[in-house]
Amino acid sequence: xxxxxxxxxxxxxxxxxxxxxxxxxxxxxxxxxxxxxxxxxxxxxxxxxxxxxxxxxxxxxxxxxxxxxxxxxxxxxxxxxxxxxxxxxxxxxxxxxxxxxxxxxxxxxxxxxxxxxxxxxxxxxxxxxxxxxxxxxxxxxxxxxxxxxxxxxxxxxxxxxxxxxxxxxxxxxxxxxxxxxxxxxxxxxxxxxxxxxxxxxxxxxxxxxxxxxxxxxxxxxxxxxxxxxxxxxxxxxxxxxxxxxxxxxxxxxxxxxxxxxxxxxxxxxxxxxxxxxxxxxxxxxxxxx
Numbered sequence: 001x002x003x004x005x006x007x008x009x010x011x012x013x014x015x016x017x018x019x020x021x022x023x024x025x026x027x028x029x030x031x032x033x034x035x036x037x038x039x040x041x042x043x044x045x046x047x048x049x050x051x052x053x054x055x056x057x058x059x060x061x062x063x064x065x066x067x068x069x070x071x072x073x074x075x076x077x078x079x080x081x082x083x084x085x086x087x088x089x090x091x092x093x094x095x096x097x098x099x100x101x102x103x104x105x106x107x108x109x110x111x112x113x114x115x116x117x118x119x120x121x122x123x124x125x126x127x128x129x130x131x132x133x134x135x136x137x138x139x140x141x142x143x144x145x146x147x148x149x150x151x152x153x154x155x156x157x158x159x160x161x162x163x164x165x166x167x168x169x170x171x172x173x174x175x176x177x178x179x180x181x182x183x184x185x186x187x188x189x190x191x192x193x194x195x196x197x198x199x200x201x202x203x204x205x206x207x208x209x210x211x212x213x214x215x216x217x218x219x220x221x222x223x224x225x226x227x228x229x230x231x232x233x234x235x236x237x238x239x240x241x242x243x244x245x246x247x248x249x250x251x252x253x254x255x256x257x258x259x260x261x262x263x264x265x266x267x268x269x270x271x272x273x274x275x276x277x278x279x280x281x282x283x284x285x286x287x288x289x
Contacts, residue, residue: 006048006196006197007043007048007049007050007197008048008049008050008069008070008194008197008200008201008204009049009050009051009052009067009068009069009070010026010049010050010051010052010068010069010070010071010072010204011051011052011053011054011058011059011062011063011067011068011070011071011072011073012026012051012052012053012054012071012072013053013054013055013056013059013072013073014040014053014054014055014056015055015056016056017094017164018056018072018073018074018093018094018185019053019056021093021094021185022072022091022185023035023051025072025091025093025208025211026051026208028211028285028286029204029207029208029210029211029286030046030047030207031044031046031047031049031051032044032045032046032047033045033051039053040052040053040054047200048200049200049204052068056073056074056077057077057081059071059072059073059077059188060073060077060078060081060083060085060188061081061083063083063085063188063189063190064083064084064085064190064191066190066192068190069189069190069194069197069201070088070187070188070189070190070201070204071187071188072091072185072186072187072188073185073186073188074094074096074183074184074185074186075087075090075181075182075183075184075185075186076096076098076123076126076162076181076183078186078188079125079126079129079181079183080123080125080126081125082125084191085188085189085190085191086188086189086190086191087186087187087188088186088187088188088189088201088205089186089187089205089208089209089212090184090185090186091184091185091186091187091208091212092184092185092212092215093184093185094183094184094185095164095182095183095184096162096163096164096182096183096184097162097163097179097180097181097182097183098123098126098127098130098160098161098162098163098179098180098181098182098183099160099161099162099163099169099176099178099179099180100114100119100158100159100160100176100177100178100179100180101148101158101159101160101161101163101169101174101175101176101177102151102157102158102159102174102175102177103151103152103173103174103175104173104174104175106151106157106158106175108157108158108177109177110177110178111130111131111134111136111177111178111180112134112135112136113177114131114136114138114157114158115135115136115137115138116137116138117138117139117156117157117158118138118139118140118141118155118156118157118158119131119138119139119140119141119156119157119158119159119160120140120141120142120143120147120150120151120155120156120158120159120160121140121141121142121143121147121159121160121161122142122143122144122145122147122161123160123161123162124140124142126180126181127140127160127180128140130180130181131180141155141156143155147159147160147161148161148168148169148172148174149172151174152172152173158177159174160180162183163176187204187205187208189201189205206288207286209288210286210287210288211285211286213286213287213288213289214283214284214285214286214287215284216260216261217258217259217260217261217284217287218258218259218260218261218264218281218282218283218284219256219257219258219281219282219283219284220236220255220256220257220258220259220267220271220279220280220281220282221254221255221256221278221279221280221282222254222255222271222276222277222278222279222280223247223252223253223254223255223276223277223278224252224253224254224255224274224275224276224277225251225252225253225275226251226252226253228274228275228276229244229253229255231274231275232255232271232274232275232276233255235267235270235271235274236255236257236259236267236271237259237260237263237267242255242256242257243255243256243257255276258284258287264281268281
């Protein structure tokens, strides 16, 4: 069981599209560790945390059963396994959808049209749950791979599979007709009593939340005449009021603010027109409210 030596044990995908990004996120959150060629247990050198590299499909059940204290996995895998865990934080990567698709030549247009038909999938639990909610009764054909080929082989009338870009479905002559589930990477925690390790898990969540918040923002620094500060403050959609700092040049002030990344394109010309100069736009490492 986790925590035998007092360390927080966090399961991380050992392979797949979430593996490398998960490790990079943990490093950005401040954890220091070294991976060997065949690493499985990876202790962190600067915190009482140990990473366990395992298959992403196993992580929800490992967390549920107390084998590990927390983990990074896909929301779709939690739904598929039905694991009883706490979803602590959406991590903003590994986004995908569970989609129903049919051959291009099919007359089916929506998920409702699947009633009474055969549907091939590698995700029977999630598919059945979503179809039940839609009031659709279908015969599920369970496949572990090459789900896209099922209609062409005569195994099914439609498929339900995970989609990230849609290119695989299109390449196999399939047309999407509906979304059953939206998913992304999430941090999950055990519902068991973690004792003193609960505080460490809260700290890990805080650090990860800070990194994620920072990735969507930019730090602006600019100079401006004192009589322009009020106008500039009104333009800055910052986290609270911007910081205003006196400069050595009399009558000149510096404004600092963290703003949403998507607002930079429209914001910079407005700031320039309102009297700002020497504008710097910098990446943020972490934002902890």
